[in-house]
Amino acid sequence: MAARVERELAQRTRFHNQARNWLANPVHLIGIAALLFLAYTIVWPVLKIMYTTFIWRQQDVRLTGEANPGHFTLYHWDRVLASDMSMNLFYKPILNSLGVGFAVSALSMLIGCGLAWLVVRTNIPWKKTISFLVVIPYLLPSWIISQAWLTFFKNGKIGGTPGILEALVHVSPPDWLSYGFVPIVVSLSIHDSVFFFLIVGAALSSMNSQLEEAANVSGAKRMTILRRIVFPLVIPSILSGFILIFTKAISSYGVPALLGTPVNFYMISTMLYSSMRSRLTTEANVLSLTLMIISILTIYLNQKVIGRRRSFVTVTGKDSARTLTSLGRWRYLAASATTIGMIIISVVPLLVLLIQSFMLKEGNYSLSNLTMHYWWGGSNPDINTGEKGVLQNPIFMLALKNSLKIAGIASIIAAVIGLILGYVVARGRQTWLGRAVDQVSFLPYLIPGISLAAIYISMFAKPTFIIPALYGTVTLLILITVVKELPFTVKAGSASMMQIGKELEEVAQISGASWFTRFRRILLPLNRKSLVSAFLLVFIGAMKEMELIIMLITPRTETLTTITFYYAEKGYEQLTNVILMIIIAIVITVYFLAVKFGKADLTQGIGGQ
Amino acid sequence: MNAIELQGIRVALDGKQVLQDIDLTIKQGDFMTFLGPSGCGKTTLLRTIAGLQHADAGTITISGREVANGEKRFHMEPSARRLSLVFQSYALWPHMTVFENVAFGLQVRKLAKADIRRSVEAALDKMRIAELVARYPSELSGGQQQRVAIARAIVTEPDILLLDEPLSNLDAKLRVEMRAELKRLHQELNTTVIYVTHDQHEAMTLSTQVAVFFGGRVVQLDKPRELYKHPKTLQVAEFIGNGGMQMNQLEGVIRAGGGVWGSHRLETPIAVMPLAEGDGVNEGLEEGQEVVLTIRPEDIKLYETNQAGSLGVSVSAVFPSGAETLVQLDAGGWQLMARVIGETEYEPGDTLFAVLREQQMNVYDKKTGFLMELSYATTNNQLGESSHEDRLSYSR
Numbered sequence A: 001m002a003a004r005v006e007r008e009l010a011q012r013t014r015f016h017n018q019a020r021n022w023l024a025n026p027v028h029l030i031g032i033a034a035l036l037f038l039a040y041t042i043v044w045p046v047l048k049i050m051y052t053t054f055i056w057r058q059q060d061v062r063l064t065g066e067a068n069p070g071h072f073t074l075y076h077w078d079r080v081l082a083s084d085m086s087m088n089l090f091y092k093p094i095l096n097s098l099g100v101g102f103a104v105s106a107l108s109m110l111i112g113c114g115l116a117w118l119v120v121r122t123n124i125p126w127k128k129t130i131s132f133l134v135v136i137p138y139l140l141p142s143w144i145i146s147q148a149w150l151t152f153f154k155n156g157k158i159g160g161t162p163g164i165l166e167a168l169v170h171v172s173p174p175d176w177l178s179y180g181f182v183p184i185v186v187s188l189s190i191h192d193s194v195f196f197f198l199i200v201g202a203a204l205s206s207m208n209s210q211l212e213e214a215a216n217v218s219g220a221k222r223m224t225i226l227r228r229i230v231f232p233l234v235i236p237s238i239l240s241g242f243i244l245i246f247t248k249a250i251s252s253y254g255v256p257a258l259l260g261t262p263v264n265f266y267m268i269s270t271m272l273y274s275s276m277r278s279r280l281t282t283e284a285n286v287l288s289l290t291l292m293i294i295s296i297l298t299i300y301l302n303q304k305v306i307g308r309r310r311s312f313v314t315v316t317g318k319d320s321a322r323t324l325t326s327l328g329r330w331r332y333l334a335a336s337a338t339t340i341g342m343i344i345i346s347v348v349p350l351l352v353l354l355i356q357s358f359m360l361k362e363g364n365y366s367l368s369n370l371t372m373h374y375w376w377g378g379s380n381p382d383i384n385t386g387e388k389g390v391l392q393n394p395i396f397m398l399a400l401k402n403s404l405k406i407a408g409i410a411s412i413i414a415a416v417i418g419l420i421l422g423y424v425v426a427r428g429r430q431t432w433l434g435r436a437v438d439q440v441s442f443l444p445y446l447i448p449g450i451s452l453a454a455i456y457i458s459m460f461a462k463p464t465f466i467i468p469a470l471y472g473t474v475t476l477l478i479l480i481t482v483v484k485e486l487p488f489t490v491k492a493g494s495a496s497m498m499q500i501g502k503e504l505e506e507v508a509q510i511s512g513a514s515w516f517t518r519f520r521r522i523l524l525p526l527n528r529k530s531l532v533s534a535f536l537l538v539f540i541g542a543m544k545e546m547e548l549i550i551m552l553i554t555p556r557t558e559t560l561t562t563i564t565f566y567y568a569e570k571g572y573e574q575l576t577n578v579i580l581m582i583i584i585a586i587v588i589t590v591y592f593l594a595v596k597f598g599k600a601d602l603t604q605g606i607g608g609q
Numbered sequence B: 001m002n003a004i005e006l007q008g009i010r011v012a013l014d015g016k017q018v019l020q021d022i023d024l025t026i027k028q029g030d031f032m033t034f035l036g037p038s039g040c041g042k043t044t045l046l047r048t049i050a051g052l053q054h055a056d057a058g059t060i061t062i063s064g065r066e067v068a069n070g071e072k073r074f075h076m077e078p079s080a081r082r083l084s085l086v087f088q089s090y091a092l093w094p095h096m097t098v099f100e101n102v103a104f105g106l107q108v109r110k111l112a113k114a115d116i117r118r119s120v121e122a123a124l125d126k127m128r129i130a131e132l133v134a135r136y137p138s139e140l141s142g143g144q145q146q147r148v149a150i151a152r153a154i155v156t157e158p159d160i161l162l163l164d165e166p167l168s169n170l171d172a173k174l175r176v177e178m179r180a181e182l183k184r185l186h187q188e189l190n191t192t193v194i195y196v197t198h199d200q201h202e203a204m205t206l207s208t209q210v211a212v213f214f215g216g217r218v219v220q221l222d223k224p225r226e227l228y229k230h231p232k233t234l235q236v237a238e239f240i241g242n243g244g245m246q247m248n249q250l251e252g253v254i255r256a257g258g259g260v261w262g263s264h265r266l267e268t269p270i271a272v273m274p275l276a277e278g279d280g281v282n283e284g285l286e287e288g289q290e291v292v293l294t295i296r297p298e299d300i301k302l303y304e305t306n307q308a309g310s311l312g313v314s315v316s317a318v319f320p321s322g323a324e325t326l327v328q329l330d331a332g333g334w335q336l337m338a339r340v341i342g343e344t345e346y347e348p349g350d351t352l353f354a355v356l357r358e359q360q361m362n363v364y365d366k367k368t369g370f371l372m373e374l375s376y377a378t379t380n381n382q383l384g385e386s387s388h389e390d391r392l393s394y395s396r
């Protein structure tokens, strides 16, 4: 009897101690906290939105007599997929989305890989200049390029003054050139090819020595080297670039909204937005889910194709390539052509938009037409129905404040959370917890921004538990930005943490430093570069963010991008351009500060995935 | 008092049993060395003692206080164990200066700034690197980094200092220098030191106790001299012998009594040795039992004239190295190495007479590898100078 009691007691101490040890490990505590956070901000919303698509809503009673609020139904799916409105609501948009997605990925691959090859593997001169020019479009919101496109190729269809092309040659460009598929693909490709450039460039530069060694040691033929070494190394990064751009393209909103809507060219994302606006919430949810399914399928296919080896492009210092392909006498020609091409793509549109912001009347290219009205003019009922010059306009000041607040706070939080979760992923690699955090933090990648926003509207419209109704606050915009950027920041954080030996932390642990002290005094400084890079990545992303927040914006939470977009839709071109210039100035300033003082490297966040 | 007691420590990593039933007692002030080949679990045990690794079974007691109990899953924080660990990789924080590195542990304890400065300076002085205080680790040589790592470990005045192969990244000269330094430090600080190495010389010269590890077990725990003279298993003997000590090995067989010998005997290719008869000696021997016999070079005496019990050998090579000379001998096709103090005039081809000092020979069962307790029938010669036995302590 006594023995049994003793045994039970021992069992209990054992259990008690075991639990205490488990909790004493910071990886576990943070991991659990992280999982709870991710479950609430990502997993739960997705499940909830899935649930709503299978349930009758109160409003449905007005549509059909069968409706039985609160009960299971396939009505919404049926309505989206197999009703008389399906063609316009679903099939056309999805075909358009897939078409745009593939076309953009293919075109950016061509541009990005070509440029990466030129810069990394050939002896082309002016590499620095070219690299910088390639990055510029990335620093701008993608729909600025659409805006510039319209400036050149607009025809009379939506009224207003015609574009530069028509002004010069007096022929109205056809609709397919002005709006729809072609300009959407071109705008998105120009913006996104930088991802290919960075990812593939990193893969190419990391394999120089291996290539050389293989060639020297085995005397292998050029083709064999290409087949055995170059492709296996580059294919994973090309594929992950492809997926990154594909998922980005099918969920992009700004570009198709500007260029597609005038000719009724809808993509799932724009259709989703207009369904939300016309209160077809559940149908919008179904569309969100289809977008997610497409993203998940692409990732799944990618995993199938490249098997388990994902592209682990470790960005080592830009080691000078020794086996450069010589371009011979084409060297300078190639460099000039590339540079001029990149200037036409990246710099000219900016200049045009800048000049336009000083033009009182669009399309009038005389000196007397120049004005500062749109920058700091007062209200004039004849111009833009009395909208004031930007710097005089209180809405602008509000938006500027909001934008800086969102971008600044979200990027700091996202970078720090990314580092902390990266710590859990790196240190917990062997445990289920570490793997779970790794996988779940990747989920937002699969959820198109516009779908996530749609989810968040319903989720944070009313207060739940201890969380107040966040809808209509800047906090919600910060939260969604942080969540959406998690896949990148966690990836950057874990890659950087993996390079820091466990022992550096253990020494501190033995001397009695708490986890917080260890993080603050050892891990944080050692990961500074990656932290600043993640910060920069999120800051730029947030400054130009559009699809993610457009649905969540209320008059009090306007940001620079959303008022710009509002102006653009209204046709207030000069005002649009003024604010664009300000956004660009902020982004480029922060970019240079981060690169100069923080040694930031954009490839760290992008190249990892 | 015992500084550390380990009982039945077992640790598995990734489902692989790395430490199996380690029992070990380390006395206050000991310089204990964990010696063993790579991958035998030395680092794992050190980490277990430090508290960085949880034991699956067994208990650890430090200064009479239980700090870990595998059965109860009890596990005391590393910081509460009053010990310091110097990693093989040094693990200096690259973003901190030498001062900041060493001061960290004191800052964590929230000591006054002036006290911290004084302690850090004292520790750096002790390691003779006071002038490096403002440098960053990347600006230091390997030996200097080593000293900083040790200074960081001793600045908190731990009861126990754990050192994981601290010298393995240094070049030969520095290693000898640091060895002396560590010995001095041990005497000065009077702390208990656990020192991990796979270098036999280091183990022999530094320690008061050596624990030899193989495959996650302690195979032998002894004073260095005992370990050197009587390795418990053939494996240990070979491991100890590998470190440039040229252990001679001969294979032999036990033959049962009878014939001219009248008793059990040990037959080797170069000699036959009769074994003593009587109660309690040489029991359990079997006819045809295969054995391995080891003898160290300094236990082979060379004479120019025939001696009782000697065997004729011819010199095949001579390796003078100043204070001593190694003579390679050919005994009926078997190569033996003998060590002679000072210089010799032996030439290759000379014929000499060798006497193997039986008392210094170790005989192992070839199958089990365990040391056998043999005593020999006749004390055929006891000419060997006893001074040889202490040579270890002054020759290295």
Ligand SMILES: Nc1ncnc2c1ncn2[C@@H]1O[C@H](COP(=O)(O)OP(=O)(O)OP(=O)(O)O)[C@@H](O)[C@H]1O
Pocket (backbone or CB within 6 Å): B013, B014, B016, B018, B036, B037, B038, B039, B040, B041, B042, B043, B044, B045, B198
């Ligand atoms: N994290 C781990 N997971 C699984 N096995 C491990 C791990 N760490 C070590 N091992 C294994 O445990 C055994 C003991 O490792 P340990 O590092 O303690 O050896 P060691 O004696 O210190 O060797 P060395 O002299 O090379 O430092 C090795 O066989 C090793 O492969």
Ligand SMILES: [Mg+2]
Pocket (backbone or CB within 6 Å): B042, B043, B044, B164, B165
């Ligand atoms: Mg080790």
